[in-house]
Amino acid sequence: MSEEINVYFDFALELVKTAGNLILEFRNGCSHFEQKSSDIDLVTEVDKNVEKTLIDGLSKKFATHKFIGEESVADGAKCILTDDPTWIIDPVDGTLNFIHGYPQSCISVGLTINKEAVLGIIYNPILNLLYTAKKGQGAFLNSKQITVSKTKALDKALISFEAGTSRDEERKRVMFENFKLLVEKCHGVRTIGSAAMNMANVALGGSDAYFEFGIHAWDIAAGDIIVREAGGVCIDPSGGPFDILSRRVLCASSAELAQELATTLNQFYPERD
Incomplete structure (x- = not known):
């Protein structure tokens, strides 16, 4: 193979x-x-x-x-x-x-x-x-x-996330709540406007985690394996297994950080691909 x-x-x-x-x-x-x-x-x-x-x-x-x-x-x-x-x-x-x-x-x-x-x-x-x-x-x-950074704790992490291209009111509400939570709990937040580049930055060790609700399979398919091969993890933002068609992703430098972030976030479930 x-x-x-x-x-x-x-x-x-x-x-x-x-x-x-x-x-x-x-x-x-x-x-x-x-x-x-x-x-x-x-x-x-x-x-x-x-x-x-x-x-x-x-x-x-x-x-x-x-x-x-x-x-x-x-x-x-x-x-x-x-x-x-x-x-x-x-x-x-x-x-x-x-x-x-x-x-x-x-x-x-x-x-x-x-x-x-x-x-x-x-x-x-x-x-x-x-x-x-x-x-x-x-x-x-x-x-x-x-390789990823190996950061394990949210209060030491730089987190990437996106506002996205959806005008859905519930999604915006959840996004703003998560932004407020993260500003108070982590080292800092970053947004650059590309899911794939965000995932690449996690693989590089530049940021420690990235999550998004409402992306698509084509945004994250390449990033998924690049993060994992760099030593990181990809999961569902709720803490469960990653599903490429769910339009939800959380990737992180360690399993510990991924799970802490998953238990911290407010969740949003868009329609699947």
Whole structure:
């Protein structure tokens, strides 16, 4: 299996790097975009072109593989995860950042087999940050191995979280309550506008935990294995096992921190993918 994963990874990596050039053309922002589910949930032609580049290339090389892509689902494709090899793709994670020229956006590509992520690639071409992981082989930033911080206590932790793109009133209420709780209980909070980049920062050891309610499988598939291969954990924010289709994630530098954070948070349960 590891040899097959290496083949999948090597081909996907070159494709991701090629697709990154489409993002680099707009490093200072992109003024042409469309609205999706809300006035802050947006899509550009770059999102669509990157996803098409990735899916076209991968499907030609691996004809039996399945795909879950953010823009494909937005256009009506079903979000179905089976045991088959499935590429889960966010062509531009952090589209709002990308539109504004804020350099925290990336391509996120994960491959699941038997519903488990076996490789992940997160590539921010603007800042030249390439995070990668393969099952059982560690996590890397620009080919240098990385590890989580190992922080175990919430009062010593730097926590990342996001306001998100939903205008749902209950979700906003929970988000503001959690922000207030965390400001009082942890070292500090950070928000950068990209789920994948937040998870990469946990893998790097830059932040100690990240959680979000309302994200999607394509936001977190790559980050899941990159965090785990860096020595961290991914769970449900309630403390249970991670479910990639639940639209809920909590990743942390240690099991102890993950569980303490889970028992601290107010919970919100969005509709599943």
